[in-house]
Amino acid sequence: MSKLRIAMIGCGRIGEMYKEVFKTIGEQVEVAYAVDTKPERAEEFSESFPDCKAVTDYRECLDKHIDVFHIATPHHLHAPIAIDAMKHKINVLTEKPMAIELKDAEEMIKVSEEEKVKLGVIFQTRYVKGCMELKKLIEQGKLGKIVSARSYLSWSRTEDYYKGSDWKGTWDKEGGGVLIDQAIHSIDRVQWLIGDKVEWVEGNISTRYHKFIDVEDSSEALIKFNNGCLYHLFACNYYAYDAPIEIEIVGEKGKVGLKQDLAWVELEGQEHYEITDGYDGLSVGPDYWGCSHITQIKDYYNSIENDTPVYIDGKEGIKALEIIKGIYSSSKKGEKIYF
Numbered sequence: 001m002s003k004l005r006i007a008m009i010g011c012g013r014i015g016e017m018y019k020e021v022f023k024t025i026g027e028q029v030e031v032a033y034a035v036d037t038k039p040e041r042a043e044e045f046s047e048s049f050p051d052c053k054a055v056t057d058y059r060e061c062l063d064k065h066i067d068v069f070h071i072a073t074p075h076h077l078h079a080p081i082a083i084d085a086m087k088h089k090i091n092v093l094t095e096k097p098m099a100i101e102l103k104d105a106e107e108m109i110k111v112s113e114e115e116k117v118k119l120g121v122i123f124q125t126r127y128v129k130g131c132m133e134l135k136k137l138i139e140q141g142k143l144g145k146i147v148s149a150r151s152y153l154s155w156s157r158t159e160d161y162y163k164g165s166d167w168k169g170t171w172d173k174e175g176g177g178v179l180i181d182q183a184i185h186s187i188d189r190v191q192w193l194i195g196d197k198v199e200w201v202e203g204n205i206s207t208r209y210h211k212f213i214d215v216e217d218s219s220e221a222l223i224k225f226n227n228g229c230l231y232h233l234f235a236c237n238y239y240a241y242d243a244p245i246e247i248e249i250v251g252e253k254g255k256v257g258l259k260q261d262l263a264w265v266e267l268e269g270q271e272h273y274e275i276t277d278g279y280d281g282l283s284v285g286p287d288y289w290g291c292s293h294i295t296q297i298k299d300y301y302n303s304i305e306n307d308t309p310v311y312i313d314g315k316e317g318i319k320a321l322e323i324i325k326g327i328y329s330s331s332k333k334g335e336k337i338y339f
């Protein structure tokens with residue numbers, strides 16, 4: 001099998017993690033281009049790979065027989081770069097959120113179908129083994145009818161974190177705050193575990209403490225699914241540290257949950273147990289990034305090599321974004337948003 005030729009678009013903080021992934025699966029990929037508008041970042045990235053070219057404009061890679069664009073730029077650039085790449089028949093695996101506007105995410109899905117290329121969206125925390133096990137238990141009906149869910153995220157994003165970035169904390173470039181950037185993973189996991197469509201969303205956002213940002217630093221919301229399940233979420237990023245995310249899914253026959261990536265199960269008539277069988281992962285960067293990027297990236301490459309469906313494709317990737325945009329809209333209008 002020949003190697004996939006890839007281009008890394010955006011070589012910032014998360015770029016470090018991608019670099020380690022590509023080094024680890026070097027037998028599967030040839031890193032042909034490192035792209036960053038800051039030339040020193042592209043250079044630094046490219047130095048880790050033989051024959052990797054550093055460039056400052058992704059358009060230089062469009063007609064160079066590239067198989068995959070990995071997009072890890074500021075949020076507002078995901079959609080335009082992805083659409084341009086897909087129109088050049090290049091597969092795209094983009095970081096979350098896939099876009100900051102739903103119409104752009106929908107356009108990405110449409111273009112991927114028209115051009116017959118594979119669009120994937122990074123939601124690596126689904127790939128945590130314990131989380132996959134919970135999904136299986138729910139699909140097997142072990143919890144019975146799902147009635148309730150909750151997720152609680154209290155993390156720390158300081159003034160220095162925001163001041164060190166030229167796009168975080170802004171509506172036009174980040175597209176929101178704690179919801180679209182940090183809580184998006186838990187929202188994605190909960191909606192995926194519940195496994196049904198959303199009926200309505202009602203929520204609030206506010207900037208309670210981080211007065212130096214335009215976007216929200218906290219949010220609470222209630223999301224009703226068609227199967228009747230009520231999902232309550234809370235998220236803030238003014239806490240003292242990155243406390244483990246808590247997720248709980250309650251069914252008529254038991255409940256399951258996650259504390260960060262540690263899964264637990266409590267079924268009727270059974271002892272409480274935890275799923276601690278570790279990761280396939282690679283631990284680079286802060287703990288809250290998790291260790292599953294490598295698993296998702298390998299899975300995505302397999303779907304290209306075997307021409308099979310992408311597990312988290314555009315239609316999956318848009319679901320958490322729809323909930324988040326629903327909460328923004330509900331908060332602004334002061335009413336429930338029906339889907």
Ligand SMILES: NC(=O)c1ccc[n+]([C@@H]2O[C@H](COP(=O)([O-])OP(=O)(O)OC[C@H]3O[C@@H](n4cnc5c(N)ncnc54)[C@H](O)[C@@H]3O)[C@@H](O)[C@H]2O)c1
Pocket residue numbers: 009010011012013014015035036037038041056057058071072073074075077095096097122124165181288289290
């Ligand atoms: N999945 C996760 O757990 C996770 C964790 C961290 C970050 N992320 C995501 O990764 C992405 C990048 O985040 P980050 O923290 O690395 O940000 P960052 O600001 O550190 O890096 C972004 C990089 O993109 C570059 N860039 C800007 N415009 C560009 C363009 N037109 N072409 C090429 N490069 C361009 C910037 O110069 C910068 O180096 C975001 O989507 C973020 O949400 C995901």
